[in-house]
Amino acid sequence: MSTIVVISGSPSTLSRSERVLYYLGELAEQQGFRVKHISVRDVEAEDLLYANFQSPKIKEIAGDLEAADGVIVGSPVYKASYSGILKSLFDLMPQDVLRGTVSLPVMTGGSLSHLLALDYALKPLLATLKSQPLKGLYFQDSEVDKTKDNPILDEAMITRTHKQLDYFLGNLKRKEFV
Secondary structure, eight states, X not given: OOEXXXXXXXXXXXXXXXXXXXXXXXXXXXXTOEEEEEEGGGSOHHXXXXXXXXXXXXXXXXXXXXXXXXXXXXXXXXXXXXXXXXXXXXXXXXXXXXXXXXXXXXEXXXXXXXXXXXXXXXXXXHHHTTOEEOSOEEEEGGGBOTTSSSOBOOHHHHHHHHHHHHHHHHHHHHHHXX
């Protein structure tokens, strides 16, 4: 059985991006995948601020990522990029922590004008860590209700989400048989 690590780069306790990530994790679990959720809020601020590579939590997250068959990484858009706290977390990971791992990047933002943050910020970050990022998903804030079990409001976006997730999970299933 494949393991998926879902990483939330949202510093907020109740965020659209995190709600979408939990929803994707729930869908993956329904298809028989093991899912582990990690939030940047799980790490002590001092460990991130002072680059504490020896932090037990940082080492645990690095181990989880190295053992993962696939990762889903999400963040709200901040200043045309992913959150700074997500960058701080990934700066503490080994350079090749995602080698050979398929990744699904996910971002939420206030308008379509932030759509390129997915291609010009998050996907390059994942590629730098030696991941194989897929096309990814971008949600406008108006398409997400963070209080619902299925947080995606737009039917076309629901369809696109399921297609991207199926493609991601299909890659993991094929990897199991190699």
